[in-house]
Amino acid sequence: MEYLALSIGGLLFVAFLVVILDSLFLHAGAKMAGVRNATFGKAVKASIACALATLLLAIVFSWIPVAGTGVGFLIGLGLTILVLQASYSTSFGKAFLLWIFNVIAQVLAVILGAFLFSGVLAIIN
Numbered sequence: 685m686e687y688l689a690l691s692i693g694g695l696l697f698v699a700f701l702v703v704i705l706d707s708l709f710l711h712a713g714a715k716m717a718g719v720r721n722a723t724f725g726k727a728v729k730a731s732i733a734c735a736l737a738t739l740l741l742a743i744v745f746s747w748i749p750v751a752g753t754g755v756g757f758l759i760g761l762g763l764t765i766l767v768l769q770a771s772y773s774t775s776f777g778k779a780f781l782l783w784i785f786n787v788i789a790q791v792l793a794v795i796l797g798a799f800l801f802s803g804v805l806a807i808i809n
Contacts, residue, residue, distance in 0.1 A: 698797035699735075705796075706731040706789040710768075713785030717778045730771035734764045734786055 707727040714722030738760050745756030764786065769779035 694800065698793070698800065701797060701800075702735065702790065702793040703728065703731050705793045706735070706786060709785040709789035710782055713782045714772060714778075717774075717781045719772045719774050719778055719782075722772065726771055730768055730782075731786075733767045733771065737763050737767055 707724060707730075710730055711722060711724050711727040714727065741756050741760045741763065745752040745759070748755065761783070765776065765779045765783050768774075768782045768786070769776060772779065772782070774782075
């Protein structure tokens with residue numbers, strides 16, 4: 685039972701880490717791209733909306749054999765850019781730049797999460 689609690693706690697921590705890291709990168713990217721009214725609050729909302737959209741699409745398209753991953757990625761890319769464009773009321777080009785910052789943050793968060801989660805597993809064993 686303690687393994688389950690540690691695993692769930694670790695996953696929640698990684699999810700929190702993803703949102704914070706992504707928000708920081710989105711906020712910095714919005715400032716660098718010259719997006720008007722770029723606030724950290726908007727970055728947090730956009731980060732959560734992008735994560736939920738990506739998660740839902742991954743669940744839906746994982747059921748499609750062979751092409752599901754590619755199709756899910758392309759639709760996820762478009763949907764994430766639309767979410768960023770709507771969140772910041774900005775152009776497609778600036779939203780695409782923000783998406784690049786989003787991807788960088790996601791990769792870093794996954795790497796950090798893997799290290800943290802493997803550390804928790806090492807402690808358990």
